[in-house]
Amino acid sequence: MSSTASTFPPNSAPDPQTKRTPLFRPAGNLQPGIVATLILFFCLYAGYRSGDFWSALNWRLLVQPLAEAGLVSLGMMFVIASGGIDLSAGSIIGLSAVAAGLAAHHGWSVPAIEGIAILSGLLCGAFNGLMIGVLRLSSILVTLGSMILFSGIALALSSGSSFAGFPEGLLWWNDATFAHIPVEFLLFLGVAAIAAVLLQRTLWGHYVVAIGSNPVTARYSGYPVALSTFAIYSVQGLLCGMTGVLMVARLASARADMGQGLMLMAIAAVVLGGAPIEGGAASVLGTVTGVGAFYIVQDGLLLLDVPPFVQHALSSVLLLVAVAFGNLLRGKREDGR
Amino acid sequence: MIKNLRRAITGILAILLLTSGCSRLPRNSETLFVMVPKLVGIPYFNAARDGASAEAARLGLHFFYTGPTAADASLQVDVLAGLLARHPAVLAVSCNDANALAPVLRRARRYGISVLTWDADAQPDSRDWFVSQVEDETLGRHVMDVLAEQMRGRGQFAIITGSLTASNLNAWLYWMKKQQQEKYPQMQLVSVVPGNDDQQQSFVQAQSLLQAYPDLRGFIGNSSAAPPAIARAIEQAGLSGKIAIAGLSTPNLMRSYIQDGTVRTITLWDPGKLGRLTAAIGAMMLRHETPYDGMDVPGVGTVGVFPESHKIVMGLPLDFTRENIDQYAF
Numbered sequence: 001m002s003s004t005a006s007t008f009p010p011n012s013a014p015d016p017q018t019k020r021t022p023l024f025r026p027a028g029n030l031q032p033g034i035v036a037t038l039i040l041f042f043c044l045y046a047g048y049r050s051g052d053f054w055s056a057l058n059w060r061l062l063v064q065p066l067a068e069a070g071l072v073s074l075g076m077m078f079v080i081a082s083g084g085i086d087l088s089a090g091s092i093i094g095l096s097a098v099a100a101g102l103a104a105h106h107g108w109s110v111p112a113i114e115g116i117a118i119l120s121g122l123l124c125g126a127f128n129g130l131m132i133g134v135l136r137l138s139s140i141l142v143t144l145g146s147m148i149l150f151s152g153i154a155l156a157l158s159s160g161s162s163f164a165g166f167p168e169g170l171l172w173w174n175d176a177t178f179a180h181i182p183v184e185f186l187l188f189l190g191v192a193a194i195a196a197v198l199l200q201r202t203l204w205g206h207y208v209v210a211i212g213s214n215p216v217t218a219r220y221s222g223y224p225v226a227l228s229t230f231a232i233y234s235v236q237g238l239l240c241g242m243t244g245v246l247m248v249a250r251l252a253s254a255r256a257d258m259g260q261g262l263m264l265m266a267i268a269a270v271v272l273g274g275a276p277i278e279g280g281a282a283s284v285l286g287t288v289t290g291v292g293a294f295y296i297v298q299d300g301l302l303l304l305d306v307p308p309f310v311q312h313a314l315s316s317v318l319l320l321v322a323v324a325f326g327n328l329l330r331g332k333r334e335d336g337r
Numbered sequence: 338m339i340k341n342l343r344r345a346i347t348g349i350l351a352i353l354l355l356t357s358g359c360s361r362l363p364r365n366s367e368t369l370f371v372m373v374p375k376l377v378g379i380p381y382f383n384a385a386r387d388g389a390s391a392e393a394a395r396l397g398l399h400f401f402y403t404g405p406t407a408a409d410a411s412l413q414v415d416v417l418a419g420l421l422a423r424h425p426a427v428l429a430v431s432c433n434d435a436n437a438l439a440p441v442l443r444r445a446r447r448y449g450i451s452v453l454t455w456d457a458d459a460q461p462d463s464r465d466w467f468v469s470q471v472e473d474e475t476l477g478r479h480v481m482d483v484l485a486e487q488m489r490g491r492g493q494f495a496i497i498t499g500s501l502t503a504s505n506l507n508a509w510l511y512w513m514k515k516q517q518q519e520k521y522p523q524m525q526l527v528s529v530v531p532g533n534d535d536q537q538q539s540f541v542q543a544q545s546l547l548q549a550y551p552d553l554r555g556f557i558g559n560s561s562a563a564p565p566a567i568a569r570a571i572e573q574a575g576l577s578g579k580i581a582i583a584g585l586s587t588p589n590l591m592r593s594y595i596q597d598g599t600v601r602t603i604t605l606w607d608p609g610k611l612g613r614l615t616a617a618i619g620a621m622m623l624r625h626e627t628p629y630d631g632m633d634v635p636g637v638g639t640v641g642v643f644p645e646s647h648k649i650v651m652g653l654p655l656d657f658t659r660e661n662i663d664q665y666a667f
Contacts, residue, residue, distance in 0.1 A: 050423075057448075058422035065415050160501030162410075164436035164460070174440060251414060253436030255502050261412055302419040308377045308406050 031274030031326035032286035038318070039293045046300035053303050060182060064174070064250060066295040067188035069265050070288065071243045074195045075125075075236035076266040077287045081199070082232050083212040083279030084139035088128060089240050089266060091150035093259025096121040096244030098154040100170075101163025101254030110169035117248070118241035124150055125237015126230070133229030147263075154256035163254040173249035184246055191239070196284040204228060212279030269294060272322050293318065369425040370398040370619045372612070373417065375433050375457065376408040380589050381561055381608050382431070384667030385456070388612030389429075392636070396620040401425070408500065408534055410434035417441045421448060427619040429468070431456035435504045439463035451622040455615040456608075457505040458648075465622065467648045468615045470606040473505070477512025479654050480583050481521070483602050484555050487581035491523040492554030494581075495546045497567060499534040499560030506559055509585075513557060527553065532563045539566035547574055558584030564603055568594040588657050588665040595662050603657045608667060610637050614651055 047053045072089050079086045100117035108116070124146070131142040176183040199205040207228040210218045219225050243262070248254045271277055272293060273286025297318055301311040370393050374382035386402045393400035403420070405412035410433040418441060420428065428450050432438040435458055442452050442463040455468040470476075484494060496513070499506045510529065517524055527550050532539030539562050547553060547570060556571075558564030564586040571580050577599045586603050594600040614637045621628060628649055630642040641650040657665065 052422045055422055061418035061421055162434050162436045162502060250440065251411060251437040252440045253434065255434060257502060258411060261409060299419045302416065303423065308403055312406055
């Protein structure tokens with residue numbers, strides 16, 4: 001990720017921003033802690049009222065969609081940290097699912113199916129990265145366009161219908177467990193750990209946050225802004241491709257509109273985890289907390305017989321309360337500035 | 338600050354406890370009948386819910402109705418995954434996608450839950466029985482006949498469907514096109530566009546079709562949100578009576594257009610009856626009985642049963658016209 005064009009000597013002056021923070025500590029932000037505490041109370045309450053909440057089955061079923069949304073959220077975290085936004089994430093998932101469907105339809109082997117799906121996600125992300133990083137177009141406009149473009153391609157390739165008949169080997173992802181934990185979820189935890197290292201221990205992670213806090217300064221500091229931005233969206237595309245594969249395995253089918261709900265969920269999860277929407281900061285632990293919060297609350301409310309529309313409203317109350325708290329605390333901290 | 342935090346959390350928890358009570362929910366999984374629509378909150382599924390809940394109460398089942406807030410297969414799978422943890426006795430699902438719902442329904446069957454699909458089917462091996470309103474072929478051909486009769490078998494027409502991925506809508510679409518090709522060669526289908534089960538989107542689609550094809554003489558609305566939107570677009574363009582409308586929608590949505598004559602006939606079935614039938618079949622599952630052809634279901638009538646495809650068919654489509662529309666309220 002480092003670039004020879006960079007004139008900034010990375011290992012010199014102990015700039016406060018490059019100072020090492022513990023890998024999993026959300027730097028000075030209390031919001032993930034607040035959300036986690038609220039969720040803990042919610043779990044105790046839900047577990048008390050519904051005998052099914054703490055069952056192993058419930059958690060097994062719960063963590064699988066959580067893992068999928070989690071992967072997209074991690075990608076979205078990098079995008080938001082760099083001050084951008086990716087509206088096309090859902091469409092990329094749909095497109096890579098359809099790519100997997102086409103590959104399966106033509107009798108490709110399981111690794112080839114997985115490979116083509118992830119590759120198409122990566123290519124979509126690279127396309128966004130090229131437009132935003134190299135051509136310096138606004139991320140919201142580029143991804144708004146590519147959202148429609150990618151889902152259009154996916155719809156055209158699939159002519160609107162859903163693919164079925166995937167080989168057993170691919171569906172393995174849905175049923176496989178390791179020590180009674182779904183493999184999907186373990187994969188998510190692994191990716192989260194890698195993301196934490198990337199964000200806090202690599203030069204690229206530093207660039208991402210620097211671009212988010214002030215792109216002009218980053219550029220004048222000689223940071224490889226174009227290349228780093230390109231990488232951000234490519235990583236996001238890659239993660240969307242992986243999500244596509246997991247969704248295909250869990251739903252045993254592929255459709256163009258498959259990831260539609262996940263894009264907004266991912267943005268909300270990142271913000272719920274305490275990252276400012278304007279960029280310049282991010283935390284993997286916060287993002288994982290954010291996405292977990294959404295799925296746990298949704299599942300708990302369902303078990304508590306709460307009507308679906310009220311479930312929606314309550315989940316968004318969670319988001320608003322947490323963001324309001326976060327802003328309040330951040331405001332207090334920044335008063336002295 | 339910590340004190341403030343603690344106070345806030347206590348407050349929120351207190352509100353949570355007060356609003357939803359603190360009694361433990363009973364675990365009634367032995368007799369729990371869970372019904373899941375494609376999406377909650379539209380009159381069609383509300384009517385089905387009312388029918389099913391009345392029948393379930395009569396038969397002594399615990400009735401629970403929930404579903405996704407948008408007609409989206411993966412949202413629906415998430416809801417179902419949550420429901421499996423409650424281990425209902427019978428699970429009845431109107432599927433947003435035949436393939437996508439199959440794995441979670443198979444898993445439900447592995448856990449010993451009786452699985453019914455109703456209104457829209459999943460892959461046959463993922464459910465015990467499919468409770469169908471009417472055969473796809475009968476319905477698709479019938480709607481085409483209704484339109485052709487008004488257009489006297491000639492002219493251009495367009496179709497506004499729901500989403501391009503809904504399997505039941507696509508099946509009806511297929512039979513509509515087939516009937517037109519076989520029986521009405523002088524009619525010409527100019528376009529099939531999605532309205533995404535949304536009246537506003539369908540309205541915009543209808544308006545742009547009217548502009549794009551000035552010779553358009555007919556519309557089919559292949560999703561309950563489409564026909565009222567088409568009728569409104571035609572009224573606004575001042576073309577009432579000049580352009581024929583056929584399709585599938587509910588009496589509530591169409592009442593004013595049928596009464597003012599913009600629309601002559603609209604087709605559907607009675608979702609309340611479909612809900613009743615689904616609950617009745619659910620009760621049979623609980624008693625380990627097998628449905629048989631020609632059996633009489635109270636409040637529904639005689640139903641057709643196809644044991645080889647595990648399918649139960651409620652009956653023929655129902656046409657709503659100015660004469661009978663006031664008997665139905667859904």
